Structures are given as structure tokens and as C-alpha cells.
Amino acid sequence: MTTALYTHPSSLAHQMPPGHPEQIARIKVIGDALDGIQGLMRLQAPDAHTADILQCHPQTYLDALESAVPEQGLVALDADTTMSPDTLTAARHAVGGNCAAVDLVLGGQAQNAFVATRPPGHHAERETPMGFCLFGNIAIAAKRALDHHGLDRVAIVDFDVHHGNGTADLIWSDDRLRFVSSHQMPLWPGSGAAHETGVHGQIMNIPFAPGTGSATFRATYERDVLTMLHDYAPQLVMISAGFDAHRADPLAQMELETEDFTWITERLCDLADHSADGRIVSTLEGGYDLPALAASAAAHVTVLKERAL
Numbered sequence: 001m002t003t004a005l006y007t008h009p010s011s012l013a014h015q016m017p018p019g020h021p022e023q024i025a026r027i028k029v030i031g032d033a034l035d036g037i038q039g040l041m042r043l044q045a046p047d048a049h050t051a052d053i054l055q056c057h058p059q060t061y062l063d064a065l066e067s068a069v070p071e072q073g074l075v076a077l078d079a080d081t082t083m084s085p086d087t088l089t090a091a092r093h094a095v096g097g098n099c100a101a102v103d104l105v106l107g108g109q110a111q112n113a114f115v116a117t118r119p120p121g122h123h124a125e126r127e128t129p130m131g132f133c134l135f136g137n138i139a140i141a142a143k144r145a146l147d148h149h150g151l152d153r154v155a156i157v158d159f160d161v162h163h164g165n166g167t168a169d170l171i172w173s174d175d176r177l178r179f180v181s182s183h184q185m186p187l188w189p190g191s192g193a194a195h196e197t198g199v200h201g202q203i204m205n206i207p208f209a210p211g212t213g214s215a216t217f218r219a220t221y222e223r224d225v226l227t228m229l230h231d232y233a234p235q236l237v238m239i240s241a242g243f244d245a246h247r248a249d250p251l252a253q254m255e256l257e258t259e260d261f262t263w264i265t266e267r268l269c270d271l272a273d274h275s276a277d278g279r280i281v282s283t284l285e286g287g288y289d290l291p292a293l294a295a296s297a298a299a300h301v302t303v304l305k306e307r308a309l
Helices: 023-033 060-067 087-106 137-147 165-170 214-232 258-276 292-306
Strands: 005-009 041-044 112-115 154-158 178-183 201-207 238-240 280-285
Touching: 005 023, 005 087, 005 292, 023 292, 060 087, 060 178, 087 137, 087 214, 087 238, 087 280, 112 292, 137 154, 137 165, 137 238, 137 280, 154 214, 178 214, 201 214, 214 258, 238 258, 258 280, 258 292, 280 292
Parallel strands: 005 041, 005 112, 112 280, 154 178, 154 238, 178 201, 238 280
Antiparallel strands: none
16 A cells, blocks of 8 residues: 545635735745655645534534635634635535545555645634634544544644644544644743643643753653553544654744654554554644745655655
């Protein structure tokens, strides 16, 4: 089998204000970097099924977003999150790409998948767009794996430098999931303390101090995260792949190198091989230094492709 890569042209049409870090160029540099990886199954992300979105967000929220779409120009949803005329379309295809990736991987048509779309999703709460995010892309796709495919145990690992507060909110009471978020603290959005564990203790937050580098990152994952998830034995491993913990990123102060994203991807592939028949669905979250983002995303997908052979 192979690695599926989901993209969609609407990611290039979703606009943010000039100078905003979550820019169209992010998708362009990732696309250029992944062009060098041969043998990927390249697919277009479909539009989301509204029923899938409604597993995590109420109809009133979807209606409010639809009403906010401008005919031209930009409209601010909060201080960080903006809509252009094509934003909602892009957000729906981001959800659709993640759900299609789940269907493809669980259907045995690909070993693993990477969804390279924008806007990202892990900050969107049930009724609140925030942090550049409109829908909880990975949480929605995880619910599809559970409800549509009948899985009992799904793990989501979020190594973005910011806490995945939206994912935590959307799976807060679902004991069929394990959610791990490692992130810098203190840092926006200010949540993600170790004591925030969900209704069933199914959430693990790993706060890292500013300046945390490779050694501490790897040791903590080996000791705390991978051991717990090995015992949990997920049937599907999902990844919120944010690359903004890279030392070059302008929005945080962690000190990871590109090689650390290779390492964590390899370890998560080991986990998937142990209990999930190697099945992984990964989705793009943050990463705002363009050269570091391109290199880190390529390193991540290179491992997925090598492990899919």
C-alpha cells in the first residue's frame, strides 16, 4: 500500500489579512516540498458531509458561519481568525479531506494519509471559531472512525506548539478516544494544564517550558506518551501535525529541529504497527516559518511513505 495525500485548490483561495502568519504560502511551500516525494496517492479533498460536521458542531454554529461569509473582502470572527469569500468552502474541504482519509485508510486502500489543507482545525471549539480555525477537522474525522467504521479506540496525538483546545473541547466526554497534546506553556491559548484530563481521564496534556529542545521532547514522549498509548492499543492513530515547535518558528519559543519531526513520526508509526495495522491519518495544523514548515512536513510525509511500503 501507499500514503495518500489530500489537498484542495480552495486552500489557496482562503485569504487572511496581509502579514497574517496563517497564509496561502504555507500550502504552496508544502506542495513544493512534497512534489519531491514519489509514489504518493494524490487525491482531492471532497466537500464535507454536513452530518459529519454536526457530530461536533451544532447547526446554529454552522448557520452563523454561513451567514458571516462576506461577498468580498474580509470579515473578522475574532482577533486572529478571518473569513474571506472562499474561507468556508476551504474549511469544509479540510473536514472532507480528513474524513475521506479515514475512509480510505480504514477501507484498506492506503496505509496512511496526510491531509495538507487549510484552515487548520485544532483550536475550533464546539461553538467558537478561534486560532485561525473554523471546524475541528481531526475531531470530526475521529468521530467518523468511531461512528461510521465501528472502532472502539482511536488515539489523537497533537504535537503542535499550541494546545489543541478545540480538539479537547470536542472530545471532552468521549471515552472512546485518547487525546494527547504536547505544547509550550505559557503560550496562547493559555489552556492545556496537566490537570485538564476530560470527563473520563482520556486527555493527556504535556506542557513544555519555553526553550524545550529535542532531548526533553523525546524523553517525555518515550516515558509518558508512547508507553500509555502502547497500553491503550488504538485501532487508528491520528496526528495533529503542527510544525511550529520548530526552533525557527516565529510564534513560539521551543527548540525542536526538523529531525525531531522525523523521530516522532517514526515512533507513532511504531505505535500504529503495534495495534492499528499501521493505520495513520495525519492532518496539517500550524507551522509559520516557511522553510522550516516545508522541511518538517516533507520529513513527516517521507516517514509515512517509507512505512507504507
